[in-house]
Amino acid sequence: MPELYPYAAARIHARELSLLSRQNLDQLLAAKTYDECLHSLRGLGWDEGDTAEEILAAETERTWKLMGELLPEPELFQLFRLPADFNNAKAAVKAVVTNVQTHRVFLPGGSIQPETMVKALKDNDFSSIPAWMAKPLQEAQQLLLKTRDGQLCDVLLDKAALDAILQAGKSSECALLKEYAELFVAAADLKIAQRAILTGRPAPFLKEALAECDTLNLPRLEAAALEGMNGLESYLSLTVYADAIPALKAGASAFDKWRDDRIMTLIQGEKANPFTLGPVAAYFLARQNEIAMVRIILSAKRNGLDVEDVQERLRMMYV
Amino acid sequence: MTFTDLLNTLGVPMALLGAVLAALMAGIGSAIGVGMAGEAAAGALTEDPSKFGKVLILQLLPGTQGIYGLLIAFLTLSNIGILGGSADISFAKGMLYFFACVPMGFVGLWSAKRQARASVASINLISRKPDQFGKSIILPAMVETYAVLALLVSLLAVANIGKLPL
Numbered sequence: 204m205p206e207l208y209p210y211a212a213a214r215i216h217a218r219e220l221s222l223l224s225r226q227n228l229d230q231l232l233a234a235k236t237y238d239e240c241l242h243s244l245r246g247l248g249w250d251e252g253d254t255a256e257e258i259l260a261a262e263t264e265r266t267w268k269l270m271g272e273l274l275p276e277p278e279l280f281q282l283f284r285l286p287a288d289f290n291n292a293k294a295a296v297k298a299v300v301t302n303v304q305t306h307r308v309f310l311p312g313g314s315i316q317p318e319t320m321v322k323a324l325k326d327n328d329f330s331s332i333p334a335w336m337a338k339p340l341q342e343a344q345q346l347l348l349k350t351r352d353g354q355l356c357d358v359l360l361d362k363a364a365l366d367a368i369l370q371a372g373k374s375s376e377c378a379l380l381k382e383y384a385e386l387f388v389a390a391a392d393l394k395i396a397q398r399a400i401l402t403g404r405p406a407p408f409l410k411e412a413l414a415e416c417d418t419l420n421l422p423r424l425e426a427a428a429l430e431g432m433n434g435l436e437s438y439l440s441l442t443v444y445a446d447a448i449p450a451l452k453a454g455a456s457a458f459d460k461w462r463d464d465r466i467m468t469l470i471q472g473e474k475a476n477p478f479t480l481g482p483v484a485a486y487f488l489a490r491q492n493e494i495a496m497v498r499i500i501l502s503a504k505r506n507g508l509d510v511e512d513v514q515e516r517l518r519m520m521y522v
Numbered sequence: 523m524t525f526t527d528l529l530n531t532l533g534v535p536m537a538l539l540g541a542v543l544a545a546l547m548a549g550i551g552s553a554i555g556v557g558m559a560g561e562a563a564a565g566a567l568t569e570d571p572s573k574f575g576k577v578l579i580l581q582l583l584p585g586t587q588g589i590y591g592l593l594i595a596f597l598t599l600s601n602i603g604i605l606g607g608s609a610d611i612s613f614a615k616g617m618l619y620f621f622a623c624v625p626m627g628f629v630g631l632w633s634a635k636r637q638a639r640a641s642v643a644s645i646n647l648i649s650r651k652p653d654q655f656g657k658s659i660i661l662p663a664m665v666e667t668y669a670v671l672a673l674l675v676s677l678l679a680v681a682n683i684g685k686l687p688l
Contacts, residue, residue, distance in 0.1 A: 209558055209642045213565030217649035477562065477646035478639070 206376065207478045211273040215486045216477070218269070221248065222486075222522045223493045228500065232513060237504040244497065255501045259494055260311075266490045267312060273483055277314075282371040282380055283487060287313035289364035292320055292340050293357055299324040300347045335370070339363035358412050365391050365414035379481040382469055383488070388416040390462040393444060396428035396435055397451050397458060418443055460518060463492060467519040474521075489521030496520075533616030534602055534609055540623030541598035544676065548591025548630025555584025555638030562642040566649045573648060576655050580645050583662045584638040587630040590673040594626045597680050614688045622679030629672030637665035 227247055234240035241255060251261035270280055287310040294308040295317055309317035315336060323329045324344055329337035339360055347356040365388045372384020395412045398404070409425045419442065427438035436448050450461035466488060473485035496517055503513040563577035596605075598619055603609030611619075640662035647658045 207558070209562035209645075210565040213562040213642070213646050213649055214568050215565075216646045217566050217569035219650060474650075477643045 208273075208480050208483070209478060211480065212477050212482045214273065215482045216474075218486060219474070219489075219522055222489055223247065223497070223520065224522050225517075225520050228496055228517060228520070231497070231500050232503075232510050234504065237501070240501060240504045244501075249497070255498075255505075259498055259501075262490070262494050262497075263312065266487060266494075270483070270487060274480075279375070279377075279480060280484070280487065281314060282368055282375065282384055284312060284314040285364055285368050285371060287311070288315050288336060289339075289360050289367070291315070291317040292336065292343065293360050295320040295324055296340065296343045296347055296356060296360070297353060300344060335367050355411075358408070361391075362412055362414050369414065369416055377480045377484060379470065379473060379479075379484050383466065383484070385416055385418060386462075386465060386469060388414050389418050389444065390447075390458075390465070392416065392419055392421075392424060393439075393447060393451065394455070394458060394462075396424055397455065399428050400432055400435060401455075456516065460516060463495075463518040467492060467521060470521060485521065492518055493520065529613040530611075533611035533613045534604070536613065536616030537598060537602040537611055537619035538604065540620035540627075541595040541602075543620075543627040544591045544598070544623040544630070545595035546591075547627035548594075548634065549588045551631035551634030552585045552588030552591075555587070555634040555641070556581060558638045559584060559641040559645065562645040566645050569649070570652075573652065576648055576652075577645050579659060580641045580648075580662065583641050583659075583666065584634045586666065587634040587637075587669050590669060591626055591630045594623055594673070594676045594680060597677070598623060601680060601684050612688055615683060615686070618683045618686070618688070619680060622676055622683060624676075625672040626676040629668060633665050633669040633672070637662050637669070640665055 231240050231243050234243050241258075244258065249258050249262055251265075252258040271277065274280060291309045291313050294305065297303075298305045298308065299321060305317070305321060315332065319331055320336075320340060323332050323337075324340065329341055332340060343356045343359050343363075346359055347353065350356075369384050369388045372381045372387075375381055375384075392413050395409070399409055399412075406425065406429055409428055413421050413424065415421060423438055424435075427434040430437075432452060435451065439445055439448055439451075447458065447461050447465075450457040470485035470488055473481040476482050499516055500513060502508075503510075559581040563581045566573055566577050599605050600607075602611050602616075602619060644658035644661055648655050
């Protein structure tokens with residue numbers, strides 16, 4: 204039986220009242236100018252910082268701070284830190300191998316300090332790096348030194364990230380995190396297959412890039428992707444991801460929307476869960492989603508994009 | 523001393539065991555329940571301290587089983603002479619007191635734990651929808667029915683065992 208977290212669940216359910224709804228997003232979209240949109244955003248409580256980037260960074264920071272208050276052990280949400288860790292690993296490897304400055308290339312929110320990775324790569328001493336990161340970091344450095352191909356290095360680290368996320372999900376006692384990790388990795392595999400079809404990537408790329416997961420059969424996915432979109436459609440129609448076919452056909456942006464909406468659907472049930480870490484994880488994902496949506500709206504307002512085009516890209520909201 | 527006399531010396535210990543069982547198990551259930559509901563209440567109050575009155579009632583609901591257990595234990599101790607009076611209790615009567623206390627002990631433990639879960643769920647409900655307090659209090663209160671039924675059975679039995687010609 205998973206451990207119970209009644210304090211965290213009750214607190215986070217109370218916090219859900221302050222999450223942005225679709226009506227709030229429509230209100231932001233209805234702003235005539237970028238400044239008016241920013242003003243409306245401040246009215247919704249997003250008021251830390253002067254620029255849009257500062258406001259979004261502050262909201263991300265607030266979410267992590269709340270997680271820090273609610274989680275007895277930070278490792279419980281390690282899964283959510285892994286994308287930032289592996290992004291920083293890519294930047295660190297490239298910076299060290301090509302000997303360039305690392306100014307503003309690292310993302311916040313990782314579990315390993317980027318400077319620690321840079322130092323380990325420079326000294327060729329990985330004892331200060333956790334085992335799940337040390338091996339791929341070392342391999343990526345060797346690969347980049349040997350081939351000077353940044354894309355190959357990225358593929359290696361992206362696959363290591365997906366493996367680590369799936370592993371973190373499986374070892375979690377939270378059912379939602381297990382399902383989320385599986386969906387995250389499967390969606391990444393489908394996106395890789397979609398990209399391979401659209402860019403005509405060969406079989407070895409697929410073998411290197413696709414990560415194992417329980418809901419997709421990798422040899423069949425590889426074969427299907429090599430046959431083209433029709434092959435992928437035939438294979439996916441037999442899986443639990445049959446509803447992703449129209450989005451995969453429509454393009455990368457439509458597929459991203461499908462994945463994010465699927466995650467929002469996955470977490471909906473946590474609204475009625477008063478005991479486990481599930482609601483806290485759901486809140487975290489909902490916050491990530493709303494920050495991404497606000498970023499899209501602000502970017503659209505800044506660039507004067509059409510409201511209807513933006514509305515098509517908006518994801519489902521948690522509340 | 524005959525075997526029957528020897529057996530009858532166990533009458534009071536058996537009845538005492540029943541009283542202990544009623545107070546102990548129902549008390550443990552209530553302690554777990556009030557503690558769990560208290561954690562949820564603290565979570566809700568961290569975000570909105572104005573809900574204190576509402577969440578306090580929900581937190582206290584699983585505490586009643588402990589009081590019921592104490593009542594049965596107190597009545598049993600009183601009837602078997604531990605709190606004064608005659609302590610002449612046969613083995614058969616001791617066993618009857620023991621079994622009379624069992625419903626309160628077991629139902630008290632189990633219902634307090636389940637009622638705590640219902641209370642936690644209700645605290646979460648009023649965290650999200652403060653206007654639903656009336657409904658939220660009814661849900662965990664339903665569990666109370668079964669604790670009250672167990673109390674009634676134990677109470678009637680303990681109160682009347684003394685009148686039996688054993």
